[in-house]
Amino acid sequence: MVWVTRVLLRKYGRFMDDLRIYVKGGTGGMGHPRLGGEGGHGGDVWLVAQEKLTLRRLKSQFPKKRFVAGVGTNSRIFALKGAKGKDCEVNVPSGISVVADDGKLLGELNKPGDRLLVARGGIGGSLVTNFLPTKGQSFSIHLDLKLIADVGLVGFPNAGKSSLLASISHATPQIADYAFTTISPELGTVMYADHKQITVADLPGLIEGAHMNKGRGHKFLKHVERTKQLLFVVDVFGFQLSPKTPFRTAFETILLLTKELELYKEELRDKSALLAVNKMDLPNAQKNFNELMEQLQSPQDHMHSLPKEMIPVDTVRFKEIIPVSALTGEGTEDLITCLRKVLDEDAEKNIKQLAALHLSEM
Template sequence: MVWCSRALLRKYGNFIDNLRLYTKGGTGGMGLPRLGGHGGKGGDVWIVAKDDINLKTIKDRFPHKRFVAGIGANSSIRALKGGRGKDCIVEAPTGISVTSDDGEILGELNKANDKILVARGGDGGSFLTDFIPSKGHTNIIRLDLKLIADVGLVGFPNAGKSSLLSKVSHAKPKIANYAFTTLKPELGKIIYEDHKQVSVADLPGLIEGAHVNRGMGHKFLKHIERTKQLLFVVDVFGFQLSTKTVFRTAFETILLLTKELELYKEDLLLKPALLAINKMDLPNAEDKLNELMKQLENPNDFLHLLPEEMIPETLAEFKYVLPISASTGQGVEELTHCMRTSLQEQFELEHEQFQKEKLQSLQSPEVDQTLKEHTKKSSRLAVK
């Protein structure tokens, strides 16, 4: 595995992908023993998804990161039923996973206006509690950003992912000829002539050992969990992080990327995948492409050339393999067409599977028995 120097452990700059918050529901209101009055319930704390916000905005607006709901009103002669405490609404971006501090998953915010209750308010005092109210629930939660995109770009640093994103969409990611140009996730949209849109996420480059959190390891891998499909972007000439690290051919690069995904979470390899072989505008690229295609057609014939720890248990299967140049635009139009086609095929397959499962549930023994009894009853009524 490649050693990762301190220089590669830089953060995303101003980009924040997780946040820890203190939340507390409001205390309930006091009951009124003399007249049997009921105190108001304390307010709840909700996390609500909004499109025009990010985690850094929350941190800047609320540096204390403390959110407490209003207390319930006490019961009184004028109002035996105390008013409810004001709810505390925490606006958060879409694509958020909300967990408690001990790791319990509370929910996800996948679209605008989705909401999750994270701290419930206490009940007001009543006859059952000797008119003493209860305190609100306290919960320390974590907001974890996992990008939502149709396609996630997978590749080692300097493979050309940022150049490709800028070529296919209106996104303007930072591009330079050195590793780790992308220090934060970038999102772009491909807009087709019929106004159909496909979202694409360019994520910080992987390095060997990402699955054990080297480099940006888990910061990269957790984002790609929330993409529908993967687009491997590989330099046809291979990859070398620095002069002190091992050079990897394009074929070895594909195996290493597959291995890192597999070691982090095998389910990632169940996603449909495409392969873009980049930098085809450079001299001798065709020779390198022909060599790579032979290896991809018969991968088992070349696995003996690699160390055993580099070989994934499952070899990646690509729906489309396309040679491109993100610099000149060669093959990019065909790539965007294949991305759309692949997503449509996935949608149709999932829809077909959903219909099959729905039909099977309707044909279950319990449903069959209910239908038979209903038919017999209808027949008796018809005879009468």
């Protein structure tokens, strides 16, 4: 028997995943024309990844969102070589992508201690510059946070993702019987008897067209990139966003979710994935589940009547398919066990691949 303790890891009530800041390197110091002295270079601006920090806290601490490095020291008679201006270090959360206003990726800070130079200081005045200093670089940049979790819940609105997270982790997301209850990521943790912990992220629900940034498309999909494993959550009875949108069966829902991930970034379809089929406590659920299993065993035989735009290039091969009821808890212990099993298998596989790569390079 697997003994599991579920606790809340973090609740993102007022979650912020993008912050625009202004950074400016320091101006260089003046040179000394008569004695040929060189002014000091201006200070640089660095981003430094730090644990237990959020973008909201960063904004609260620095409401002007301006970070400017120190000015280089002028050349003087008693110090012909001016000192470099003081660097400005900006502490930011781990899991940050740094993006320029034009969309160019400047770099990433994935773990605590990672550093990224974002604005160089100006050059000190010297003979080359006619002893006049230059200004430092200045930019407006976006700090784009992507959640880092072991498992990311993937599903359309009202699939029961929030209820499932609450059931397996004792997190307390807002839950209601209507779509788009989750508008901000919710992160919970599952702790096993051997003290191993895995984090599970419930992300805002997708809609068709998310890859084109409809709804909260890109805000959702960017977080999926930073999860080790995907857990698809579908309603065994299918899904309909509104009376004006088509009804989708559970099988069609899976195809659409796969298509959205694929269109956003092809490599997402290669992530390790499990499937939780929810609402198994309702009447006739088993019949629908059996039909879904038959469709998943030979998906090509059931796609001929579907529009081309719904069909992914390659269907997801789920490592485990678990029928569950987030309401009653049915199947959730099996789900918890499967999440751990697949994560451990993937970790072991990665270790073997790295060992093989190391041997091939010797």
